Amino acid sequence: xxxxxxxxxNRYRHTSLFVSLTAAGSLLAALYFFAVxxxxxxxxxxAMLRSYEAVIPLALTVALCVLVVYGSVxxxxxxxxxxxxxxxxxxxxxxxxxxxxxxxxxxxYALVIAAASxxxxxxxxxxxxxxxxxxxxxxxxHDGALWLTALLSTSCVxxxxxxxxxxxxxxxxxxxxTIATIVAAIILIALLGNAVAVSLNGTxxxxxxxxxxxxxxxxxxxxxxxxRIRVDEVLGASGPIC
Numbered sequence: 001x002x003x004x005x006x007x008x009x010n011r012y013r014h015t016s017l018f019v020s021l022t023a024a025g026s027l028l029a030a031l032y033f034f035a036v037x038x039x040x041x042x043x044x045x046x047a048m049l050r051s052y053e054a055v056i057p058l059a060l061t062v063a064l065c066v067l068v069v070y071g072s073v074x075x076x077x078x079x080x081x082x083x084x085x086x087x088x089x090x091x092x093x094x095x096x097x098x099x100x101x102x103x104x105x106x107x108x109y110a111l112v113i114a115a116a117s118x119x120x121x122x123x124x125x126x127x128x129x130x131x132x133x134x135x136x137x138x139x140x141x142h143d144g145a146l147w148l149t150a151l152l153s154t155s156c157v158x159x160x161x162x163x164x165x166x167x168x169x170x171x172x173x174x175x176x177x178t179i180a181t182i183v184a185a186i187i188l189i190a191l192l193g194n195a196v197a198v199s200l201n202g203t204x205x206x207x208x209x210x211x212x213x214x215x216x217x218x219x220x221x222x223x224x225x226x227x228r229i230r231v232d233e234v235l236g237a238s239g240p241i242c
Contacts, residue, residue: 023120072185
């Protein structure tokens with residue numbers, strides 16, 4: 001497993017950089033967008049955007065949506081494509097067994113996406129809060145507790161990103177379609193996006209509950225998929241590669 005994991009991690013050398021840049025860019029753009037809107041719009045409807053407790057969760061939700069879609073594309077290309085159609089015939093002949101290889105692929109993916117997104121999100125939040133210390137845009141109190149809140153929210157979003165893309169990937173392998181992976185990710189984001197934004201803003205424990213549930217679902221689905229791969233008949237219907 002260690003050798004397989006090391007080999008799989010080597011495939012993500014350049015991908016990790018792109019994931020970090022995507023995470024940082026999307027979050028930083030969303031942070032300043034909501035901050036500027038709250039600054040320029042004096043209407044009561046924009047009152048919540050004049051608080052860090054609203055700006056940061058909303059921006060994290062936008063970044064989550066962007067990175068889940070991007071992550072699902074990576075999962076579809078790096079993992080789903082190997083387990084659909086005729087490509088899986090060659091993959092099943094790899095030494096070490098089908099199950100360990102599939103687990104190594106998913107472990108490598110989770111480690112890379114989690115680490116890269118955490119670095120990207122962390123850099124974006126740090127740049128935003130540091131610049132707010134000198135030239136504030138948001139008319140709210142900037143204290144040390146805000147850093148802790150931002151760190152906890154960022155960690156939660158990182159775990160959500162990994163678990164949601166893993167669920168979408170499991171659906172893609174089950175449906176034998178790379179497109180199904182991306183569609184599933186978009187549907188999951190549509191279902192969870194508003195709930196995540198609201199819970200991060202008012203009830204963070206609810207977000208952690210949803211995160212724990214999504215991780216559990218991802219682990220169960222990947223476990224089921226591992227067992228299916230172990231007994232998959234490669235000479236059966238291969239299905240289309242989408």
